[in-house]
Each structure stands twice: as C-alpha cells, then as structure tokens.
Amino acid sequence: METILETKDIKKTYVFDKNIKQDVLKNINIKIKKGEFVSVMGPSGSGKSTLLYNISGMDRITSGNLIFEGNEISGFSENEFSKLRLEKIGFIFQHINFLKNMNIYDNIAFPAYVAKKQSRKEINKKTEELMKKTGIFELAEKDITEVSGGQLQRAGICRALINNPCILFGDEPTGALNSKYANDVMDIICGINKEGTTVLLVTHDIKVALRSERILFMKDGSITGEYHLGKYENEYKKREERLSEWLMKMDF
Numbered sequence: 053m054e055t056i057l058e059t060k061d062i063k064k065t066y067v068f069d070k071n072i073k074q075d076v077l078k079n080i081n082i083k084i085k086k087g088e089f090v091s092v093m094g095p096s097g098s099g100k101s102t103l104l105y106n107i108s109g110m111d112r113i114t115s116g117n118l119i120f121e122g123n124e125i126s127g128f129s130e131n132e133f134s135k136l137r138l139e140k141i142g143f144i145f146q147h148i149n150f151l152k153n154m155n156i157y158d159n160i161a162f163p164a165y166v167a168k169k170q171s172r173k174e175i176n177k178k179t180e181e182l183m184k185k186t187g188i189f190e191l192a193e194k195d196i197t198e199v200s201g202g203q204l205q206r207a208g209i210c211r212a213l214i215n216n217p218c219i220l221f222g223d224e225p226t227g228a229l230n231s232k233y234a235n236d237v238m239d240i241i242c243g244i245n246k247e248g249t250t251v252l253l254v255t256h257d258i259k260v261a262l263r264s265e266r267i268l269f270m271k272d273g274s275i276t277g278e279y280h281l282g283k284y285e286n287e288y289k290k291r292e293e294r295l296s297e298w299l300m301k302m303d304f
C-alpha cells in the first residue's frame with residue numbers, strides 16, 4: 053500500500069534558555085500508509101501530542117525529514133504549511149475551539165469558505181451531508197454554547213472533514229467525552245476511515261486504540277514498539293486481550 057506520510061529521523065527540541073534543552077522527539081522514523089488507521093499510545097509526557105502536532109504541520113520539527121504524499125515538506129514556509137493544513141489535513145482537538153460569534157453550521161463550513169475550493173452550493177451540500185452523518189443536522193442554527201460536549205465534538209469532526217482531507221489527525225478526540233459519546237465519535241471516525249481517509253490518533257484509551265489497525269508505542273520521545281492488530285471487525289474481546297497483553301509487555 054502507498055505511503056501517505058513518512059518521517060525520517062525527526063527531532064523536536066525545546067530550548068528553555070541557553071543551557072537548558074529538552075529533546076522531546078528523538079529520531080522518529082515512521083511510515084503511515086494511505087487508508088491506514090493508526091493510534092499512538094504511551095505514558096504521559098512521552099511526546100505523543102508533540103509528535104502529532106509536528107507531523108501534521110501544526111508545529112515545526114527541529115530537524116529531520118517529513119515526507120507527505122511523496123514530497124519533502126519540512127522546508128515549507130508558514131504559508132505553504134497553512135495551505136497544506138487547509139486543503140489536505142484534518143485535525144480533531146480534544147477541546148474544540150470554535151468561533152464564538154458563529155453558529156454551529158458556519159463554524160463547520162468556515163474552513164471551506166477560507167479555502168475557496170468549493171462553490172457555496174458545494175459547501176452547503178458538504179456541510180449538510182457531514183452534519184447528517186454525525187447526527188447533528190438539527191443543531192445547525194444553534195450557538196456553540198447551546199450544545200453538549202459530545203455534539204460539539206461531532207461538529208469538530210465535521211469541521212475537520214469539510215475540505216475533504218486525505219488524512220485526519222486526532223489528539224485525544226474522545227478525551228473530554230463520556231463513554232456513550234466517545235463510542236459514537238469513534239463509530240464516526242471508523243466510518244470515515246472505511247471510506248478511505250487515513251486516520252492517526254493519539255490516545256490513552258484502549259477502547260479507542262482497539263478500533264485502529266496498528267498501534268505505535270512512545271516512550272521518552274522515541275517509538276519503542278509497534279503492534280499490528282489488523283482491521284477492526286467484530287472480534288472485540290480477542291483484540292482487547294491481545295492489545296492489553298502487548299501493552300503490559302510495554303510496561304503501560
């Protein structure tokens with residue numbers, strides 16, 4: 053299968069002052085295949101979110117190579133990264149940051165208005181389609197303060213998908229939700245993956261990781277293990293046993 057995203061020896065170093073540096077990502081080499089569903093797990097502070105932000109173009113790596121759809125992008129300018137994020141990348145945050153003076157519908161459609169790749173008619177069609185798919189169509193006119201956390205998270209997924217990204221990143225996308233909402237959100241993400249979108253999530257939650265086909269384990273800024281679960285089917289119990297056993301071996 054074709055690789056959509058590859059990292060070669062990427063590093064991220066935070067410099068606090070002249071003498072204090074922290075290497076948060078240390079020579080990370082990963083390959084994500086087109087259409088794959090990958091989760092990143094690991095202890096708190098191991099660098100999972102930093103990895104996600106750096107490989108999605110939200111933040112800049114310190115050194116190494118970042119290859120997206122076969123093109124080296126680590127040297128991109130801010131403008132080039134903005135364009136790439138807008139057109140090719142979807143990102144679901146744990147705590148969605150919506151614009152306060154816009155209703156849910158316009159918040160979802162906003163990145164499409166900015167990208168100017170779709171006509172108004174196409175944007176409306178896509179927005180409605182996504183809102184129906186995630187079960188929030190009736191909330192279109194609502195203010196962001198008038199909906200539940202689970203509904204807001206679904207709206208965040210719609211916004212992340214409005215420009216038809218090739219790859220969807222999520223930083224603890226179910227972290228702020230109760231288990232019912234978390235399950236619904238994961239059903240939606242799995243559905244999107246089945247339709248062909250590559251998904252890469254950071255999670256602490258084994259239930260979320262169980263939906264993915266491959267788990268990367270991070271410790272102290274390095275990928276220290278990976279586990280192939282295979283495509284999510286119905287053999288939930290067996291997957292849970294296998295993954296729990298592996299995570300125990302990884303000291304998680």
Ligand SMILES: Nc1ncnc2c1ncn2[C@@H]1O[C@H](COP(=O)(O)OP(=O)(O)OP(=O)(O)O)[C@@H](O)[C@H]1O
Nearest residue numbers: 066074076094095096097098099100101102103256
């Ligand atoms: N902007 C920043 N400036 C300085 N240090 C940072 C910054 N962002 C993260 N760090 C540090 O990098 C390390 C890794 O943080 P990161 O948030 O990536 O870990 P994580 O594995 O996602 O943790 P958690 O599971 O708790 O969210 C931590 O020591 C953190 O303090």
